[in-house]
Amino acid sequence: MTGRDEVLAVVRAQIRAVCPEVDPAAIRPDRSMRELGCDSLDRLDVVVGTLDALGLELRPDTFAGVRDIGGLVDALVAELGRAGTPGGRRG
Numbered sequence: 001m002t003g004r005d006e007v008l009a010v011v012r013a014q015i016r017a018v019c020p021e022v023d024p025a026a027i028r029p030d031r032s033m034r035e036l037g038c039d040s041l042d043r044l045d046v047v048v049g050t051l052d053a054l055g056l057e058l059r060p061d062t063f064a065g066v067r068d069i070g071g072l073v074d075a076l077v078a079e080l081g082r083a084g085t086p087g088g089r090r091g
Helices: 004-018 040-054 069-083
Strands: none
Touching: 004 040, 004 069, 040 069
């Protein structure tokens, strides 16, 4: 699974699992998890759960500069691409 829409679906599912009070319609690429009411621990849980669901290892530099859900999805798609290439990492 490397498509942006597929990764966005995983991120949305993780946000809903960690913060069930969030309106699903509000989980859009242009919004940040902070704007949705997710605190720092919630955000960490979403990222860790998403990495686990995608079979990726945590690389903190992957998320440098990520400001919104769309940026998170883009970083994860790029990481999936690296993990699927020869010499790449798979968790």
